[in-house]
Every structure is written in structure tokens, then in C-alpha cells.
Amino acid sequence: MLNTTLLKTILACTLSFVLAGTSLDAAEQPVITGRQHVSDSCIASEKNNDSLTAISREIMAASAPSLQLNNEAQKYVKTYLKEYDEMLVKVKSRSKSYFEIMDAVFSKNELPVELKYLAVVESELKATALSGVGARGPWQLMPTTARLLGLTVKGNYDERIQARKSTNAAARYLKDLYSEFGDWLLVLAAYNSGPGPVFKAIKKSGSRNFWKLQYFLPAETRAHVKKFIGVHYYFEGKAGETTQTKAELADHEKAVNEFLAMQKNENKDGNSEPVLARVDEPTPDKTLLKTNSTAEILQGKEK
Numbered sequence: 213m214l215n216t217t218l219l220k221t222i223l224a225c226t227l228s229f230v231l232a233g234t235s236l237d238a239a240e241q242p243v244i245t246g247r248q249h250v251s252d253s254c255i256a257s258e259k260n261n262d263s264l265t266a267i268s269r270e271i272m273a274a275s276a277p278s279l280q281l282n283n284e285a286q287k288y289v290k291t292y293l294k295e296y297d298e299m300l301v302k303v304k305s306r307s308k309s310y311f312e313i314m315d316a317v318f319s320k321n322e323l324p325v326e327l328k329y330l331a332v333v334e335s336e337l338k339a340t341a342l343s344g345v346g347a348r349g350p351w352q353l354m355p356t357t358a359r360l361l362g363l364t365v366k367g368n369y370d371e372r373i374q375a376r377k378s379t380n381a382a383a384r385y386l387k388d389l390y391s392e393f394g395d396w397l398l399v400l401a402a403y404n405s406g407p408g409p410v411f412k413a414i415k416k417s418g419s420r421n422f423w424k425l426q427y428f429l430p431a432e433t434r435a436h437v438k439k440f441i442g443v444h445y446y447f448e449g450k451a452g453e454t455t456q457t458k459a460e461l462a463d464h465e466k467a468v469n470e471f472l473a474m475q476k477n478e479n480k481d482g483n484s485e486p487v488l489a490r491v492d493e494p495t496p497d498k499t500l501l502k503t504n505s506t507a508e509i510l511q512g513k514e515k
Contacts, residue, residue, distance in 0.1 A: 275471075276468065276471055277464060277467040277468055277471055278450070278451075279450070279451040279452060279453070279455075279456060279460075279461075279464050280451055281441070281445070281451045281455060282423065282460070284423060285438070285441050285451075285455065288438045288441065288442065289441060289442050289445045292438070292439065292442035293442060293445065293446055296442075299336060300332075300443070300446050302336075303332055303336050303337050304447070306337060307332075307337060309375075310328075310331070310337050310350065310375060311328055313375050313376050313379060314327075314328035314331065314375075314379050315328065317376065317379045317380055317383050318379075318383055321383040321384075321387060323383055323386060323387060323390075324396070324452070324453050324454050326444055326448065326452050326453065326454045327383075327386055327454060329440060329443040329444045329447060329454075330351075330382075330386075330400065330403065330440055331350045331351055331379075331382070332443045333436060333439045333440050333443055334350065334351055334352040335349065335350045335351070335352055337350055338350065339373045339374075339375060340373060348370065348372045348373065349370075349372035349373045349374075349378045350373075350375060350378055350379070351372070351378050351379065351381070351382040353372050353378065353381060353382070355372075357385070358371070358372050358378075358381060361381035361382075361384050361385055362380075362381060362384070363377060363378065363381050385403070386399060386403065389402050389403060389407070392407060393407075393410070393420075394458060395420060395422070395457055395458040396453065396454040396455075396456070397422035397437055397455075397456070397457055398410055398414075398420065398422060400436065400437045400440050400454075401413075401422065401429055401433050401434075401436065401437050403436075404432065404433045404436040404437075405429065405430055405432075405433040405436075409429060409430055409433065410429065410433075412428070413425040413426075413428035413429045416428045420458070421457050421459060422437060422457055423457065440454075440455075441455045
């Protein structure tokens with residue numbers, strides 16, 4: 213699972229050596245492949261490196277490859293943010309306490325914290341949200357699903373409306389779905405429709421790429437995934453790990469490693485100037501969105 217925050221940390225560490233003129237052997241050069249730990253010696257070297265100036269770090273950071281939304285996602289986000297402006301403003305005003313809980317739970321479970329934006333799509337962060345088919349709470353869990361995930365749903369006592377407990381259940385389910393699909397966009401689709409329709413779409417399309425199989429999914433599920441991308445962009449202002457297909461993340465990983473190798477080679481050739489290679493990410497109008505969708509987990513029912 214690619215951790216983009218960690219990727220940036222490793223990138224910054226490597227660039228410290230590059231700008232300082234320090235040679236990195238192949239064994240020392242970090243290769244970004246999933247979750248890794250940055251060595252203390254690398255971090256210490258950056259802190260003690262007098263020749264690495266703040267402006268050099270800024271230039272290098274601006275030059276590094278960044279995750280990008282593809283053209284279809286960009287187009288959708290532009291329309292979505294303009295259309296659903298009022299709801300997102302309201303959600304943002306009450307999001308602080310919810311997001312603090314969700315960040316803690318997802319971090320503990322080694323999941324991308326940006327998955328919290330799925331709860332915005334599901335319920336607009338309303339603990340008492342109830343769908344017509346019985347999905348309830350910020351994560352819109354069906355009663356049977358909630359019980360399978362360890363929540364108590366009995367009479368007037370319903371743990372689906374409790375932020376921390378329901379987020380723990382959602383994290384467990386999202387983690388299980390990721391182990392099944394290995395692609396965050398497919399995970400988001402399966403959270404909405406259940407795994408069955410996603411597997412059918414994969415079989416019919418012959419692809420595991422959301423953008424290629426999307427029209428083999430139920431319309432609600434297809435929109436659900438795109439709404440998540442829109443909400444993510446509203447809060448983050450950029451693409452992220454959970455807005456990309458597995459293939460897009462692999463391409464980005466390759467680009468970062470090529471960038472690191474290029475900077476190392478430039479330094480060996482005696483050129484201390486960073487190579488400016490960034491293509492700035494398009495910025496859709498940050499005008500917000502709205503959603504009425506709910507998760508029909510496992511059951512895969514249409515509203």
C-alpha cells in the first residue's frame with residue numbers, strides 16, 4: 213500500500229544528500245515501494261547539513277513528480293465542486309471532531325487517513341443519518357454488516373451512531389476490501405455496492421481499472437467513487453493515494469524513483485542546480501459539492 217506522506221519524507225531525505233553533494237550507493241538509495249521506515253541516520257544527516265538551504269529544499273520539492281488526477285477525474289471534480297458548494301461548507305464547519313477521531317483510527321490501522329472523506333459521501337458526517345433501507349450512522353452501515361464488524365445493534369442501542377466505534381468497524385471493512393482488491397477506487401466501489409458487483413464488472417470489462425470498468429458498475433456506485441474524489445479534492449486541494457488506481461500509483465512510484473536517480477546523476481556530473489521537471493497539477497474551481505448517497509454494504513441493494 214503506497215503511503216504518499218512517507219514517500220515525500222523519503223524523497224526529502226534523498227534530496228538532502230543530493231544537494232549536499234553526498235554520494236548515495238545503490239544499497240543506500242531509497243526505493244519507494246510501499247510502507248518503509250526512514251533511517252534515523254538519514255534524517256540526522258539532513259538536519260546537520262549546513263549546505264542544504266531552505267530555498268534549495270523548496271526548489272527540489274517543486275520539481276518532484278506529484279500525483280495527478282486524470283482528465284476524466286478533473287472534469288468531474290470541476291463540475292462536482294461547483295454544484296455541491298453549500299453542503300461541503302456545512303460539513304467542513306462540523307468536521308473537526310469527527311476527522312480527529314477518524315485520523316486516529318485509520319492511522320492505528322495503517323490505512324490512509326484520507327479515507328475519512330468517504331464518511332462525507334456516505335452521510336455528510338451526520339451520526340443519525342438513516343437511509344430508506346436501514347443503513348445508519350456516519351458510515352452508513354447496514355445492521356447485518358455492522359454486527360459482522362463487531363458492532364452492537366439491538367433495540368434502542370445502536371453503535372453505528374457512535375463515531376469512534378463505527379469508524380473502527382469501517383476501518384476493518386475497508387482493510388478487508390483492500391486485501392481483496394488491492395486498489396482504493398475498487399475498494400470505494402465495493403464499500404457502496406458490496407464486492408459482488410465489482411467482481412462482475414471486472415469480469416465483464418476484462419480490467420481492474422476503475423475508469424475502464426466503471427460503466428459495468430451500478431450507476432450509484434460509479435457516482436459514489438467519483439464523489440469521493442471530489443470531496444477529497446475539496447479538503448486536500450490535490451490528488452492523493454486514495455484517488456488513484458493501482459496502475460496510476462505504480463506510474464507515480466516509477467516517476468519518483470526516476471526523479472531521484474536523475475538528481476543523483478546530475479549531482480555526480482557536477483551540476484548542483486535542481487532539474488525543474490514539475491507539471492503543475494490543474495486546479496479545479498474550489499467550489500464544493502453535495503451528496504445523498506448511502507452505502508448498501510454487502511447487500512448491494514439499489515436505493
